[in-house]
Amino acid sequence: MNKQFWAPRGPLTPGVCVWACASVFSMASVSRAAMPVEQGERLPEVVVTAIHDHSFAQVVTDPKQPRQPIPASDAADYLKSIPGFSAIRSGGSNSDPVFRGQFGSRLPLLTNGSQLMGACPSRMDAPSSYISPETYDQLTLVKGPQTVLWGPGASAGVVRFDRLPPEFTEPGARGSASVLGASHGRNDQRVELELGNASMFARMSANRAHSQDYQDGAGRRVPSAYEKWNTDVALGWTPDAQTLLELSAGAGDGEARYGARGMDGTQFRRESWGLRFEKRQINSWLSKVEAQLYHHNADHVMDNFKLRTPPASGMMAGGMASNVRRITTGGRVAATVQPAAQWELTTGMDMYTSPHDKRTGTPLLPFQTKERVRDAKFSNWGWFAELGWQASVQTRWVGGLRLDQAKAQRYGTAQVDTRSSSAMPSGFLRWEHVAADGTTVYAGVGHVQRFPDYWELISPGNSAVGKGNAFVTLKPEKTTQLDVGAQWKSDKAQAWVSAYMGVVQDYILLNYPGMTSSVRNVDARTAGLELGGSYRLTQSWTGQATLAGTWSDNRTDHRPLPQIPPAELRLGLDYAQDAWTAGALWRLVPGQHRYSLDEGNIVGRDLGASSGFGTLAINASYRVNSHLKLLAGVDNLFDKDYAEHLNLAGNAGFGYPGFARLQEPGRTVWVRADFQF
Template identity: 55%
Template sequence: MSTLFSLRPCAAAVALCCAYSYAHADGAPVTKVFDPLVVTSVRPDQTPLRFVTDPKQPRQPLPASDGSDYLSTIAGFSAVRNGGSNGDPVLRGMFGSRLAILTNNSYMPGACPGRMDNPTSYISPQNFDELEVIKGPQTVLWGPGASAGTIRFDRKAPTFTEGQPVQFDGSLTGGSWGRNDQSADIAIGNTSYYARITANNAHSQDYKDGNGDKVPSKWHKWNTDVAIGLTPDDNTRIELSAGTGDGEARYAGRGMDGVKFKRQSLGLRFEKENISDTWRKLETQLYYNYADHDMDNFSLRDFSPAGGMKMPMTSNVDRATWGGRLASQFVLAQDWTLDVGLDTQQSRHRVRKGMLKTHRDKPREKDAEFSNTGIFSELGWQATDDHKVVAGMRIDFASIKDFRALSPTSGDRRSRTLYSGFVRLEQRLSENTSFYAGLGHVQRMPDYWELFSPNMGTNSHQNAFASIKPEKTTQLDIGVQYQTTDVNLWASAYAGHVQDFILFTYHRGGMMGMMSQVSNVNARIFGGELGADYALTPNWKVGGTLAYAWGKNTSDHRALPQIPPLEARLSLGYETDKWSAGALWRIVSRQGRYALDQGNVVGKDFGPSSGFSTLALHTAYKATNNLTFSVGVDNLFNRTYSEHLNLAGNAGFGYASNQSINNPGRTFWATMTINY
């Protein structure tokens, strides 16, 4: 195992299919054809509620550096910008553990108190076969607290045909600011067994904004994962997997940089389908994920006392998470299906600090311990050919213990029983039109960043661990889709009430110049997304998406912070058997609704933000069935702009205290993909 965890990923040549096979939840195999060759936006799979795509596909803007970067392709998603990489994903203005983020059905929560290593920072999208997004509290199958949505990056078992024992996907990407990526995915096997290795290596230097000013943002990361599987028949899969990775990142908006993002993962999965006429599927899984994260203020920058710390400092945090899942699907009658199961996860967080590298001589001190066990069930009733009802219920037994030696709550444990559920109607209105409406409720235990990161709780005499209540979200989701050979129109909308919304407020003071306070408020949220694709001719297609989110702190009668502004994306594409070309115009409006100095553990509102628009172009050539070349340019007119969800630049790099970090200026990139 120590040998495996010391492996560095190989540089590889690349690829990606334009067709990808996946399975619906009912297990029926379907072939999905993806076009164009370069993705500019992800379209819904069956309804606007559920999105499924192949994250190996080349995409614009510049191919994604992490999971958050790729999610921004989907309408409704944005990110708290962190610099060059490791942004924190936001869906409909909701952040953190309101999003259930899974890799291979396991959790990797990260360790940094400021979410420098948020869960998507450990995800390289091209190393996975499928990305599934379910918006809103409309499933209970994948863990606790998913009030905003569920995100699953997954690897599927490779399938082999007679005479083809080897499969390969790989890519090479190069671009402005020293960007260079290599990825490889190779599988060897037959109908009875397989072995698979996925690896990637990616790097970028500091970028320049539209003014030509350098933004401290360089990063480097690599990952290697190995899986060995047995498939004794078409209905059985047993897989053992292991992986490791590491990296570093410099942040213009933080007082420290990430100098280590070490990941170790182990997993064991067993899947059995078509067990009997009524027992359709059995899934069991065990996993272990470990994050070891180092931060300092001198390795990737010149130390400056203006950065918020008076001397060179190092902090090392780690977090081990282990758990499992057991689930079964039954066909109760011709029109009824039932998914039932349980999942559990345990997590331990430790920390050690020091000057320069002296922390390495100190023992790690446990400061927090988490456990959660959930029981879930989802029932589906196909009432008629055109009407379906789905309902789910989940009960979670959550527990958190404070191990901080100097905390007033040291040794205290918080335990709660939390309830979540939903009911949804899905209806086909005509041959081409479908509709859904679902009402969901989620109770969410505060996470590590909400209980242990703030300087104080609801008042200066209490810490967050003692005072913060679980968050309770009740939300209505509706959607409609119209689809023909040439037209795809869809819309989704939501409206919700959040009781005891967990809110961060920042005050001047303290050694770092800023104190964070966390409290519970009530909030109302609503918004939605629209999308359209229209084939003008067999070769030309136009499309667009529109996303809007709104939130109000009803306790204080002011705007809810960290809500992204109205955003539209318009695309034009041309495609033949060999060539494709396209344009993507992104238009973001001004955000005038804000809550000054309020936000989350990562970001806060500085005030209103300006609107902007950018234009990107790309073209791709399919040289053979196995080889494709893609080139593109982002921010064609070299605009200087920044996102509303942002971090303030760090004074150690010469930024003002409320100066947002600008996005990259004109950026060129090229990708070669190969598969066989």
């Protein structure tokens, strides 16, 4: 990083605007990865402000499509476009996604079907921080415990970011790119290239995201600068239309400073590789066989001296660094059979093993001079089967069963503590119905047993070696949930709703008494809904609205569960005519007065009640030709000074009071150019 990374933050200059608008970089509109639409339906090329439900208990969207607020720097930032999502904020980037008030391993994030896990004991490098959404073709969210196909413990849902294999019928090449410039020194670049013919392909992608510290609505500088990059390549062999063999590899790195943490992230190194095989339409009853292997190495460094001035006194006086690494290796095999036209069964197995190690250092004694020390190792084996039955033209039943065997090891100086689970069952049953007018409804009940994860078994104070027995006594979490939903559509209007109600036995809760943390089990109840709709006012103008809210209760202690976001209402107005589009987004969030002081999760805790706020954002775009599209927008148009409820307390090293939430960015102007070649 050069010195200008820490330069004073100001508004976007005209020079940057001209540079970005004149650039010939753009994001391609990849039709094969776009959200499926009904025959004859046309999706306008507007900037996305809210992503709607797509089908039964599921959302499918194209993460390459531009969105507002300012295009995302990581997965958590993008997921906030989906009603029901929020994020535990810690500054400019690397937030931790929250869906329906649930986070962590309750909401696994998969990339190309693989588990990507961070290494930091306090999730500074959450899995979402390693994901650049625009380098993927398709994002799929399954709400609630309504699938068993994609790993263990998914009580809140499953998020999948997938890259789809490019299709070539003859030799050719195509590519896309984009460039973005914005206030606070924000500038992003992305490029993708695909080469291939009918029997093989190569795909390469690279991106970089950079921002200086932002200013909040009151003009105060918030320590939040970051810079990150990713590059990935995939080589594929397609001897026929039904066969795929793909080898992939990738790497990335970055750094970020945090006004709400005692350390900054000065390394987010990722190394990944994967191998997958798919064969379709094998015979009359075996429709698909798939297998994959993957390997992720997350090598993370935290310190308090590279991106800030270290304290002169205290436990970290003079500077301290911590290097943590987590290596996750896993695989999956599955087969899809159709014994009859109305039946489809997908069954298989998945597994992963994930050791974790650490080392520390100081500026005078760098951690690189020390050996890594193993502190934990987690593994899981799972068997799954999901069966679909088309009972009639209008009605379908889907059910699944999953059994998981989990194991955790904690390494001390003299011994290794081991605990494992018996076969933990999970399953669901869902009814889906399509009425004669096209209205769809569904209802499903699901049950998930989730083994405690690394952050719950290793990080809390009463789980550490020699300090408690929570590692042994903490029970798996058991969630039983009812999910219902409906969609309706006419020529000019559409509406959808999804709701849920759940009971959680042995919910895993963290307490923060004083300077330490402890973990325990409680019983809980959850409920909530997401709803939305749109109405075409004229041929060019469309209005839309979404509302999401969640409620949770700690039944053991008779108080609210912590870290529950307030309700959120989004009102939008879109315009699309020929080459022009425009839009406005009004986001309204009430104050959250249901909280549980000093309780939370491994990242955040409740700091008390929060105030409500409203922000307005606008955008416009112009398609110059089939290759170039220019976009611009303003977030927080009226420079509102506000903070999100889910937030980390400011760090005293930057002069913040211990219980003050970090304020969000003030007015942010952004411009972007998309190019397809």
